[in-house]
Amino acid sequence: MLTLRNLTCGYGRTPVVHDVNLDVGTDQVVAVMGHNGAGKTTLLRAVVGLLPAMTGTIELDGRDLTRTPTHRRIAHGMAYVPQGQQCFAHLTAGENLRLVADGRKHGKTLIDEQLDRFPALRPLQNRQAGLLSGGQRQQLAIARALITEPRLLILDEPTEGIQPNVVAEIEAAIVDLARSGLSVLLVEQHLGFALQAAAQYAVLRSGRVASHGATGAGARERVREAMAI
Amino acid sequence: MNTIALTCTDITVDFDGFKAVNGVDLELARGEVHFLIGPNGAGKTTLVDAITGLTPYTGSVTKDTPGTGAVELRGKKVHHIARTGIGRTFQTATVFDNLTVAQNLDIAAGAHRTPWTLLRRRRHLPETVTATMDRIGLTGHADTPAGILAHGQKQWLEIGMLLVGDADVLLLDEPIAGMGHDERETTGRLLHDIAADRAVAVVEHDMDFMRAFASRVTVLHAGAVLATGSVDDVSTDPRVQAVYLGTKETADAHTA
């Protein structure tokens, strides 16, 4: 599905993420962990194309997307939920969803599906998204990403700022989505959830992969260890 | 000395007919880390906005300061409220990116300075600034521009800025969002440490963090107070479980 080879990227001339190799297989959930500032967000931004890759390649299903602009990567099947509950503040919640449903065959149905998944959003459709609470915005962001019917969902700390019972729902939803044929690249601080949902993990430290592998037995210790140093 | 530092009485915030906060009473006592939890959209941030003068409201907020007595905050301007000793942080850390850590703290310490002092150069860092820098663990970064600090460090700097500013009521909106496990621990201890002679209110969704560090919890739901009490009181309250925590099983299933 997604293949990163020797990916280096950063801001200005300063690399923040160095030489990362990572594979997300079809129907697989891969969790990326690491401290604040380790470069997780930077890595994801490079994958969706918001930051240029300094060196290395990004491939989706064998197609080289390293130089493809972001919106075309989305058309190729990526979807991205950025960190920080971002939404189009000046559009209503409903318009946030319609924006991505526009031009899709079953746009209305797709929106409805997501409203079923996040029922809290239904009554808020006519409220300006900029006025929603943090948690409401996060749900809106995930719904927006899913409407594009992605094959690879990229999530940056999707449960940050979400009330516990909804966290549980989101987690369930991700596991569910993965089962139904979606690949997921997940940045997550909740270790327990990350390891449970993901088949593979990678730990970033100072922009480099410090540890990676399958999430089976002993993974928790390896992750803890990689993070602690 | 658990004296009450801040008293909110019957706060209501009305957005064109939608009551985001609806008749909330709340007391914050010195010596306590008071957690404010509740579903997304319950009105937690709005309540903090109201107290700090960002949103108009009805009701009353009084600040009790030893020596000066109680003052009503409603109707005061943002910076006047801040000067009574109320400090807040935001869901996303805002520090002055182009200034260094020390400069950030020095500014935060200086709201009471005379114009004359302001117009001169700083000869040396004030005691409180160096002390606080120690306390938040950023002494090594004194000359680092705040813009290039790590996320967690920015949050700490923000808290530090409230401390040097002599805030004795701290309202922190999701201060550990995005922090790793160890940083959460550090932050929690820091909060307890500074709460010794201050009132600290924390808005947070991380239940582990709450269980570990809350002295007292208030649960908001749909703009109103749903429950208030100790961690145990609220986490066993079925209404809180229903609207917020989820059933016991789901809640436990994901705790690390």
Add this chain to the structure above:
Amino acid sequence: ACGSRAGEETQAAESCVDTSGDTVKVGALNSLSGTMAISETTVRDAIYLAVDEINAAGGVLDKKIEIVAEDGASEPTVFAEKAEKLIREDCVAAVFGGWTSASRKAMLPVFEDNDSLLYYPVQYEGLEASENIFYTGATTNQQIIPALDYLAETGVKSLYLVGSDYVFPRTANAIINAYAEAHGIEVLGEDYVTLGSTEFSTIVNQVKSAGADAVFNTLNGDSNVAFFREYANVGLTAEQMPVMSVSIAEEEVGGIGVENIEGQLAAWNYYQTVESPANAAFVAAFKAEYGADRVTSDPMEAAYTSVHLWAATAEKAGSFAVADIQGAADGVSFDAPEGTVVIDGANHHVTKTARIGEISADGLLHTVWESEGAIEPDPFLDGYDWAADLTVSK
């Protein structure tokens, strides 16, 4: 030591004009950029034409004239700066140019302090006379007053005044008010708009409801387009309520659109249609140089005349020195396209023939009335009793 204090005589800067070679330099200072470029570029064309003519005929005092051009950029301070540069750095013998009174007033101290010469070719509000300026456009008694005389003659008993908000229209209107009072004419309204304004609905409706016999228009530039269109739109015509304009010449008629202004009146000293051999030659030469579709206008003619007057004065004086020119100027005449003009050495203005023109369908102005011979310049209106209150004891 800090130079001289008040009251002490100062020595004007020594002139650096160099006449040892076979050329003499003059300055052409017009706005080539900014809002005034619209008018002043045409003046520059006329200056060049005159210089070419003189050079072709052998020059002045056997020297070819060399033009140093500068852009006044429609800003008085730039006019002052460039004037000083022309005088002190380029050492020109004289400068031709300026249009707005603001630009002239900005340049005046420069020419006085450096004791140099400016030839100013545009009609203006009068009340000025400097040793260092030759005013070759009309002063008020050669344009405004004849226009009023004409209106009074044709039976106009009430006027409405519309002007741009600056000195020329305000002074003109002060004169008109004094004239009106003395001649039993009623002034029904007086309105000013910002230079360049295109909002005339209110004013035109007020003009219409006031029902004056005529409108006296001192609007400048672009505003005329909007004014005349609006004027026609509310159904006012030249027959009903003629408009007498003092700032609309052939160039402007093109921009306003002749259909909006046909039949209206203007007061100048020169029109392209003036019939004289000198004008026939001037128009022919101008069109040959700049294209058959170009028109000539009063300020252009005055600028053209300026250069010739300066050359004639220099020939008479046998020198380019400022003092010599000043000394020789009185009585110098030139057979100008508008008719013979003569310099009045007392006030440095020139005699001019006043003409009322009517705008016709071909876009040109045709003389419908002209003064009997050239009118002596009277910048301070000393010869008009009713104007006693307006003028300053000079």
Add this chain to the structure above:
Amino acid sequence: MDLLVGQLFTGLSTGSILLLAALGLSLTFGQMGVINMAHGEFIMAGCYTAYVVQQIAGDAGVSLLIALPLGFAVGGAMGLVLEALLIRHLYHRPLDTLLVTFGVGLILQQVARDVFGAPAVNVSVPPALRGGVDLLGVTVPKTRLFIMGLAIVAVTAVALVLRFTPAGRRIRAVVGNRDLAETAGISSRAVDAGTFFIGSGLAGVAGVALTLIGSTSPTTGQSYLVDAFLVVVAGGLGRIKGAVVAAVALGATQAVFETYSTASLAKVGVFIVIVVFLQLRPQGLFTLRTRSLA
């Protein structure tokens, strides 16, 4: 009564002219945050388009009909070029766009001077639009009625597009958050270019229409620019509804001041009214609040 009706009409008419000049700005400035000082020169380009078309087509009525869409295309094309060459690189420096486009405006003025000559040119009004109609005792010029009609059509079209079409949503999305819009599958480049095209095209249309009442010269556009910016600011950035109300209100204020004092003082009066008004509504008439800091 007459006077009142007259004032009311003048206010509406002045307002619609302001609105037409400001409408493009409410996209490029209001939506995109680009302070385009060359907007006035785009208006001027529209004026000269009308002029050139009339030189070729001859008939004033036919040429107006041709010039309106062509003016849109000319203004839009100039906007596209400006966007692609300069503004694209300045989205993160909105206030710098002001300075750069000021320079572009200077150049365009000089180009007009060199191509068409410094003196004003005349664009004839079609016979059908000459004269006026009597409405409640005042004579209302047909050209102004035409401009009012055009303003209403243009505003309605822009408002509908922004509010209800996918394209409008995309514009608002890109304006709100460029990166996020990209990740929503929207090509922000295309949207930026498109928005700027429409905004500049509207300036061209305004220019064509303004030849009906004003002069056509290299500096024509300048006189409308500041007022147009004020309309956008007073209305609330990016709010079409606000721009409409602000334009009419400014027009009316100007008309009232003009009646009771001089036209020069009217400008000052308008400014004072706006400062006082911003005391009451610092972010303009209609604002979209968000909860973000800063």
Add this chain to the structure above:
Amino acid sequence: MNRFFASRPGTWAGFAAAAAVLFGLAPLVLSGFRLGLLAQFLCYAIVAVGIGLAWGRGGMLTLGQGVFFGMGAYLMAMHLKMADAAFRNGPGAVPDFMELAGIRELPAYWAPFASPVFTIAAILLLPTGFAVLLGLAVFKRRVKGAYFAILSQALAGAFAILLIGQQSLGGFNGLSRFRYFFGYNLDDPVNQQMLYYIAAGVLLAAVAIALQLRRSRYGELLLAVRDAEARVRFLGYDAANIKTVAYATAALFASVAGAVFVPIVGIISPASIGIVPSIMFLLGVAIGGRATLLGPVLGALAVYWAQTTLSEQFPSGWVYAQGLLFVLVIALLPGGIASITALAKRIPTKRAPAEAAA
């Protein structure tokens, strides 16, 4: 912590060098006319220092500095006209231009300007006071970014139009023909040189004040307000006051610059203070480097020098060159000319100083 307290000897060396060039070299090598031009440009540079403070440091894009420049200039011009009239016709005489405009009685508000002391006080206080009032009115209501920019631009436009309508201030023509400057004959080359020295001295003083403000805690605070105004408020500061101080200082500089400008150039008219001149003030600052101390000064000098030189060389085409200069420098050098050295040294670029927008 060194960064903090290190006094930069370079700054003093820079001052000394600037003073040497301005006071020593320039009068030696420049003709009287060129020195006069330089004096005029120095006045513009004084305005630029103020804009650098308000805009570069404080994030307030002041598109209306012409207003304050004009105020200072007109105040000074009024005094010069009064002194001139008094010299010719005795105390209390009506200035010449008023006679022309048909004004026979000296308007009451002119009378105090017979006094040099009153005039100087007015130049220092009036525009500054107006800036304080306006600043408070605007900043207290948190009008900022593009709103503030457009508003200040409209202010410049309105102010110019207001002046055009005031015949007792010379209207469109403005005030000109000054013969004496506090008793000194203005057409004497020696006195013209004295004016140059005054302009140079004022400029150095303005730079010194700006430097002190930048280095002080206030300077940091101003930067903080620029980058995160709301945050500053939550720390207990009144951000509006902080901004107003910078705005008023910029107004003060502009006013003094205008006052010095008038005797040097010999005329002040609405054309020098409206919208376009105000943008020109700004362009110098942007081109020189808004966020630096000396960038605005060098930028202003460069812009006006280029304008003069280009228009002398190409009287009919210079506008192209000027327009291109603005476009290229601002588009290609976001930090202005001052950033060239930084680029050359390859100082790792921090994030570009946050734009003052919104």
